[in-house]
Structures are given as C-alpha cells and as structure tokens.
Amino acid sequence: MVELKPGARFQSTVCTTEVIVVKGAGEADLTCGGAAMVAAGTGEVAGAPAADAAEGTLLGKRYSDEADTIELLATKAGDGSLGVGGSALAVAQAKTLPASD
Amino acid sequence: MNLMMLLEMAANGLEDRVAVGSVDGGLTYRQLFEQAGEAAARFRADPGTKVVLCDESSPAVPVALFGAAWAGMPYVPLNYRLPDDDLRSLAERSAPGVAIGDDAGAVRLAGVDGLTAVTRDHFIGDRSGGAPATESGDWSMDAEDIAVLLFTSGTTGAPKSAVLRHKHLVSYILGSVEFMGAGEDEATIVSVPPYHVAGVSAMLSSVYAGRRIVQLPKFDADTWIDTVEAEGVTHAMVVPTMLARIVEALDARGGEPLLGVRALSYGGGKMPEPVIRRALDLFPITNFVNAYGLTETSSTIALLGPDDHRVAQYSDDEGERARLKSAGRPLPGVEVSIRDDDFNEVASGEVGEIFVRGEQVSGEYLEKGSLLNNDGWFPTRDGGFIDEGGYLFVQGRNDDVIIRGGENLSPGEIEDVLLTDERVKEAAAIGVPDTEWGEKVVAVIVPAAECPGSELPDLVRSRLRSSRVPAHVEFVDELPYNDTGKLLRRVLRENYAHLGDDPAD
Numbered sequence: 001m002v003e004l005k006p007g008a009r010f011q012s013t014v015c016t017t018e019v020i021v022v023k024g025a026g027e028a029d030l031t032c033g034g035a036a037m038v039a040a041g042t043g044e045v046a047g048a049p050a051a052d053a054a055e056g057t058l059l060g061k062r063y064s065d066e067a068d069t070i071e072l073l074a075t076k077a078g079d080g081s082l083g084v085g086g087s088a089l090a091v092a093q094a095k096t097l098p099a100s101d
Numbered sequence: 102m103n104l105m106m107l108l109e110m111a112a113n114g115l116e117d118r119v120a121v122g123s124v125d126g127g128l129t130y131r132q133l134f135e136q137a138g139e140a141a142a143r144f145r146a147d148p149g150t151k152v153v154l155c156d157e158s159s160p161a162v163p164v165a166l167f168g169a170a171w172a173g174m175p176y177v178p179l180n181y182r183l184p185d186d187d188l189r190s191l192a193e194r195s196a197p198g199v200a201i202g203d204d205a206g207a208v209r210l211a212g213v214d215g216l217t218a219v220t221r222d223h224f225i226g227d228r229s230g231g232a233p234a235t236e237s238g239d240w241s242m243d244a245e246d247i248a249v250l251l252f253t254s255g256t257t258g259a260p261k262s263a264v265l266r267h268k269h270l271v272s273y274i275l276g277s278v279e280f281m282g283a284g285e286d287e288a289t290i291v292s293v294p295p296y297h298v299a300g301v302s303a304m305l306s307s308v309y310a311g312r313r314i315v316q317l318p319k320f321d322a323d324t325w326i327d328t329v330e331a332e333g334v335t336h337a338m339v340v341p342t343m344l345a346r347i348v349e350a351l352d353a354r355g356g357e358p359l360l361g362v363r364a365l366s367y368g369g370g371k372m373p374e375p376v377i378r379r380a381l382d383l384f385p386i387t388n389f390v391n392a393y394g395l396t397e398t399s400s401t402i403a404l405l406g407p408d409d410h411r412v413a414q415y416s417d418d419e420g421e422r423a424r425l426k427s428a429g430r431p432l433p434g435v436e437v438s439i440r441d442d443d444f445n446e447v448a449s450g451e452v453g454e455i456f457v458r459g460e461q462v463s464g465e466y467l468e469k470g471s472l473l474n475n476d477g478w479f480p481t482r483d484g485g486f487i488d489e490g491g492y493l494f495v496q497g498r499n500d501d502v503i504i505r506g507g508e509n510l511s512p513g514e515i516e517d518v519l520l521t522d523e524r525v526k527e528a529a530a531i532g533v534p535d536t537e538w539g540e541k542v543v544a545v546i547v548p549a550a551e552c553p554g555s556e557l558p559d560l561v562r563s564r565l566r567s568s569r570v571p572a573h574v575e576f577v578d579e580l581p582y583n584d585t586g587k588l589l590r591r592v593l594r595e596n597y598a599h600l601g602d603d604p605a606d
Contacts, residue, residue: 006460007102007244007268009242020102020106022275040242059110059113059114059280059281060110060114060279060280060281061280073275073280075106075109075110076110076113077113077114096279097277097278097279097404097432097433098364098366098388098390098404098406098407099278099289099306099310099312099336099364099366099390100277100306100338100366100368100390100392100400100401100404101299101302101303101306101338101366101368101392101400101401
C-alpha cells in the first residue's frame with residue numbers, strides 16, 4: 001500500500017514506468033505490471049510485468065480509475081500497465097483547452 | 102514537482118524534434134535537456150543562489166530557466182528596458198548569483214556585488230566548462246522550492262518580487278496543456294519579453310506540448326509577419342498593442358489574410374474592440390483566444406475560446422457580440438469569484454473585485470509574504486463581473502494604474518511632476534481608452550495661475566519617459582473627491598472618456 005496525494009511520485013518495480021499523482025488521497029494498492037509500486041527512486045527494477053498487466057504505460061498520458069477518484073500522469077513510459085486494488089486504470093480523456101501562451 | 106520534470110518528459114518523448122529555433126539548426130528537446138544539465142553544473146559551481154537573466158528572447162532563456170530549476174536556484178529575469186540605475190538596483194537585490202546577459206546586459210550588470218556576469222554567447226556557446234548532464238536528473242522534487250521570481254513593474258512603490266514555486270507552475274502546465282499535444286509541424290512565435298510571466302509560461306507550455314518555439318527579440322509588426330511566414334509559425338501570443346500594430350501592417354500590405362496562423366491568443370491588457378474585430382477579418386480561419394491572468398497566478402486563469410470569438414464576430418445579438426469584451430470562463434481547476442468590500446460574493450452581473458483560487462495561484466511576494474486569505478483566495482485588485490452565462494468581464498485595475506502599451510504607469514509619478522510647476526494647484530493623471538495603446542494619459546489640472554496647456558506635457562517629457570507624457574491636458578475649477586478626501590479617479594475617467602477614441606465604449 002502507498003499513500004496517495006497530489007504531487008507524490010511512484011515507480012514500477014518490474015519496468016521503467018514512473019507516475020505522479022494528479023488526483024487522489026489516502027492509502028491505495030497501486031500496481032504496475034501486477035507488482036506493487038514504490039516511492040520513486042526507492043526501488044530496484046527486476047523481473048517482468050505479469051502477462052495480464054503488460055499492455056504498457058504511455059509517456060504523458062493520464063490514467064484514472066472507473067470512479068474517477070484517482071488520476072495519475074505517466075512521467076516515464078514502461079511495459080507494465082497500471083492498476084489500483086486489482087482493477088486496471090484506463091487512459092483518461094485528453095483535455096482540449098486551446099493554447100493560451 | 103520540478104519544472105525539469107516537464108522538460109525530461111519532452112526529451113524522452115520527443116527526442117530529436119526541434120524545441121527552440123529554426124527547423125534547420127534549432128535546439129532539439131534532447132539538446133535543451135543536456136544544455137540545462139550543463140548550465141545547472143555551472144550554476145552550482147557558483148557561490149551564488151540565484152540565476153539572473155538580463156537578455157532579450159534568445160536560446161539562453163529556456164536554458165537558463167530549466168538549468169536554474171535543475172540546480173535548485175530561483176530564475177530571475179530582469180527588465181532590460183529599465184534605466185541603468187533601476188536595473189542595477191534590481192540586480193543588487195537579486196545577488197548573489199550568476200547573471201546571464203547579451204553583451205549589453207552583461208556590461209550593465211558588471212561590477213554588481215555578488216553577481217558573476219556571463220555573456221549569452223559564452224553561456225550557450227562555450228560548453229566546455231559545463232559537466233555533461235547526468236542521465237537521470239538529480240534535481241530536487243520539493244514542490245515548495247522557488248522556481249521563478251518576477252519583479253512587478255513597481256507602479257505603487259518599489260518593485261516587488263512575485264514568487265512562483267515549482268508547484269504553481271507545474272500545476273498550471275499539467276492543468277492546461279496536453280503532453281505532446283502539438284503536431285510536429287507546429288511552431289509558436291514568442292514576442293513577449295522573458296521578464297513577463299507570459300514569457301515564462303510560453304517556454305513551459307510549448308516544451309510540454311512539443312511545439313517549436315520561434316523567438317522574436319524586438320517586436321516590430323512587419324518583422325513579426327515576415328517571421329510568421331518564413332518560419333511556418335502556426336501559433337502566437339501577443340499583447341493588445343502588438344495586435345493593433347500587426348493589423349495596421351497587414352492593412353498597409355493590402356489586407357491579405359494571414360492563413361498560416363492556426364491559433365492566436367492575446368492578453369496582458371484591455372483589447373480595443375475595433376482592433377480585435379479587424380483582426381478576426383484578417384485572420385479568417387484562426388482560432389482566437391483571449392487569455393486573462395496575472396503574474397501572481399502563473400499566467401492564464403480564464404480564457405475566451407475560438408468559438409465565442411466567431412459567434413461574436415458574426416452574430417446580430419448584442420449579448421453575443423459583447424462577449425468579445427469578456428475574458429471567458431475560468432480554466433478547469435481554477436475558481437473565480439466576484440466579492441464586494443466585505444468579501445461577500447455578489448450576484449451575477451454585479452461589479453466587485455475579482456478573487457481567484459487554485460493550485461496555480463501563488464499570490465505571494467518575497468517582501469510581504471502570501472496575500473492569500475485563509476481559504477486560499479487571492480485578491481487580484483482587478484474589478485469585474487460575471488454574467489449569467491458564466492462569462493468573466495474584467496474592468497481594469499482597482500488601483501487606478503494606467504496601462505499604456507502593456508506598460509503600467511503610476512498616476513502619482515506623473516502628478517508629482519505636474520505639481521512641481523507652481524502654476525499647478527492640483528493635478529490628476531488618468532487613462533482613457535485608446536485604440537493603439539489601450540489607454541493614453543490625460544492630465545486634469547486645477548490651475549493656480551494662468552498656464553498654457555502645451556507647456557505641461559513638455560515638463561513631463563523633460564523628467565519622465567515618453568510613455569508618461571499626457572496626450573491631453575484639461576483644466577477644471579475643482580477635482581472630485583469623496584468624504585475622506587480621496588480623489589475619485591473613476592469619476593474623472595467617465596468625465597473624460599470622450600477624449601478616448603475607442604467608440605465601442
């Protein structure tokens with residue numbers, strides 16, 4: 001389990017994926033490639049993503065849960081896919097604001 | 102959070118796409134990342150604690166900005182248009198640190214105690230001194246660290262340093278820009294100076310979106326148009342005075358539309374309606390955006406989008422046409438509220454002070470701390486209202502500052518000079534709408550003795566910069582004051598609005 005709060009960063013332990021929390025609070029069972037994620041910069045990467053969690057995480061995409069209570073931004077891409085509490089996170093709809101500066 | 106996180110993502114995702122400069126020979130995202138790392142090593146080796154910039158737009162701007170973030174030092178761009186004494190005073194306040202300037206800027210900052218002056222050419226040209234960038238960045242991820250210090254224009258006293266922390270700027274970018282949202286063929290022209298908040302946010306937004314930055318160091322309408330065409334520019338941000346000049350220049354060239362510009366945003370002051378209406382004709386398929394924001398809010402907090410502009414252009418409905426004067430709606434994640442003097446929220450359509458709240462809102466100065474209230478609301482000092490459709494209308498500074506050509510003028514400074522003439526008993530300087538400059542200065546005088554009106558502008562010209570010179574001098578028997586003796590500038594502005602040439606008002 002890890003503690004979610006906006007700005008917190010986590011890394012995968014089975015691939016190169018890193019994320020930053022955009023939205024979310026409290027404890028969560030955050031996984032990447034089927035393995036628990038740890039605070040960025042604190043874990044080794046070993047092994048490979050589980051077969052059912054290997055669709056990959058794309059750089060710069062936002063991932064959210066079904067209830068839209070958690071949103072993660074991928075700051076590094078990897079082969080594992082993200083999950084919370086056993087459910088996969090899906091790519092969130094991109095924002096379509098016009099450029100202002 | 103750190104600004105470098107944004108550049109690292111771009112370097113990983115975009116690699117060899119050009120970030121800054123021409124398609125041939127420009128700096129790629131990977132190269133910008135490497136140069137930021139080298140700059141950080143140089144900054145860390147200096148005993149100073151800040152990175153000062155006294156340069157026009159150049160590739161040194163993004164390298165210094167991101168290098169400072171990597172090194173964990175605040176980036177402090179100075180207004181190189183200030184007179185020597187004022188510039189050196191700000192530089193002294195920013196010391197100790199490394200100062201990067203063009204040749205003129207480096208000379209002007211030479212000898213400031215505690216500043217190590219480096220020329221731009223040496224900074225980005227001679228890369229032998231910097232250590233190679235480490236593959237994985239070793240920047241601090243403490244979101245509370247100060248990323249940027251921007252001096253305000255100092256209209257109500259000595260300039261203050263607005264504090265923008267990494268959390269404010271990163272929140273702004275993550276909340277308003279889609280990563281790699283720009284196509285490979287897109288380029289944005291940056292004509293605002295580096296010391297303006299839009300000059301900072303343009304670097305961050307463009308890098309995160311993957312949109313190539315084309316820098317225009319000295320704005321001139323014809324150069325702007327020529328650069329847009331030569332560099333394949335698709336996006337632009339301008340202040341109202343620039344757009345007025347661009348419109349004039351296009352008309353002088355025969356009124357041919359500029360079709361390559363896909364998006365044009367404007368902000369930083371009041372846009373005269375005739376200018377924006379003519380611009381909509383001259384950029385017939387461009388997406389216009391009116392962006393409202395402040396230094397203390399990390400740039401844009403509300404915007405009027407492209408569709409609203411075109412509706413307002415073609416509609417016969419007065420309400421829809423009036424939207425052109427609106428700043429649109431707040432960004433997602435930003436709350437805007439209109440409050441009266443007792444901090445009560447007013448009904449839609451009623452005028453009050455604009456308050457804003459959100460993660461990108463800093464509202465903090467180095468000299469006087471945070472101005473946010475307990476609930477996080479920042480008083481903008483701008484007056485305005487929100488209509489029933491949720492559109493924000495900004496009515497100008499509550500502080501009575503005159504904004505001419507994007508420059509904030511202090512009425513008091515002009516009045517002080519006028520009052521040195523013994524024939525002047527009382528003086529008030531106000532701004533009235535002006536198509537070219539946004540506002541122009543009108544001096545209202547209570548004379549003590551007969552005084553030819555033509556002599557007073559000359560007096561101001563002899564003492565202050567030309568932007569402060571009154572365009573009109575009016576004589577009255579008395580000035581309007583309230584019960585407590587406070588000059589009612591609002592009344593004067595209404596009385597002399599007819600001297601302005603913005604008929605839409």
